[in-house]
Amino acid sequence: MADVELDAPLAVFIPRARAFTAEVSALDGATMVLQASPDSNDPDAALQLLAEQQDEGPQLESASIVVSGGRGLGAPEGFERLERLAALVGGTVGASRAAVDAGWIDQSRQVGQTGVTVAPDVYFAIGISGAIQHLAGMRQAKRVVAINADPNAPIFRHADLGVVGDFASVLDGMLDVLQGQGEAQ
Numbered sequence: 047m048a049d050v051e052l053d054a055p056l057a058v059f060i061p062r063a064r065a066f067t068a069e070v071s072a073l074d075g076a077t078m079v080l081q082a083s084p085d086s087n088d089p090d091a092a093l094q095l096l097a098e099q100q101d102e103g104p105q106l107e108s109a110s111i112v113v114s115g116g117r118g119l120g121a122p123e124g125f126e127r128l129e130r131l132a133a134l135v136g137g138t139v140g141a142s143r144a145a146v147d148a149g150w151i152d153q154s155r156q157v158g159q160t161g162v163t164v165a166p167d168v169y170f171a172i173g174i175s176g177a178i179q180h181l182a183g184m185r186q187a188k189r190v191v192a193i194n195a196d197p198n199a200p201i202f203r204h205a206d207l208g209v210v211g212d213f214a215s216v217l218d219g220m221l222d223v224l225q226g227q228g229e230a231q
């Protein structure tokens with residue numbers, strides 16, 4: 047925590063994505079290239095937008111919903127269900143290191159101490175035990191939903207909502223409901 051006093055006409059702050067609300071989240075998934083015009087007396091004209099690029103999906107670091115899978119998925123095919131869930135809720139897919147080490151998903155998707163740090167509104171931990179190194183990358187999530195076959199899995203101690211069960215049957219039920227809602231609209 048810091049109190050900062052500025053005497054410069056323009057300052058650029060680069061906080062960790064989604065660690066703060068409103069203005070930072072407005073940049074989700076987008077890159078903006080700005081040109082500063084320090085001579086301008088009009089604050090609205092002080093920054094000129096040169097280019098804006100929208101990404102196809104949310105970046106893992108700045109996603110508001112992250113759907114992560116671990117060794118409990120059992121095979122790379124398990125991630126297909128997670129991709130479908132992420133698409134339906136407007137999220138993006140993450141993973142534990144065990145899933146990455148198994149070669150089921152690209153290393154860029156790894157959440158944790160030696161991966162990406164995320165701070166989404168909702169973090170799904172699916173077939174993830176909740177090792178300290180994984181928690182290090184997602185403990186800033188505002189809500190955690192855990193799905194795990196083991197009722198004693200440590201991840202449940204950090205979850206706002208926990209579902210004990212086989213991930214495939216739990217997700218199939220969720221996907222049916224979400225797809226039904228989408229078709230009804």
Ligand SMILES: Cc1cc2nc3c(=O)[nH]c(=O)nc-3n(C[C@H](O)[C@H](O)[C@H](O)COP(=O)(O)OP(=O)(O)OC[C@H]3O[C@@H](n4cnc5c(N)ncnc54)[C@H](O)[C@@H]3O)c2cc1C
Pocket residue numbers: 115116117118119141142143144145156157158159160161172173174175176177178179180183193194195196199211212213214
């Ligand atoms: C220096 C160092 C750095 C590390 N950095 C990271 C890191 O950045 N990120 C990271 O994630 N890990 C990291 N690790 C590894 C970490 O310690 C754990 O080994 C890893 O997070 C475990 O991944 P997992 O939860 O997917 O696997 P596991 O611990 O094997 O857990 C699998 C879970 O799946 C559940 N499960 C099994 N079958 C099903 C089913 N059918 N349905 C639902 N649930 C099921 C099990 O009950 C279990 O809880 C690091 C380790 C070290 C030493």
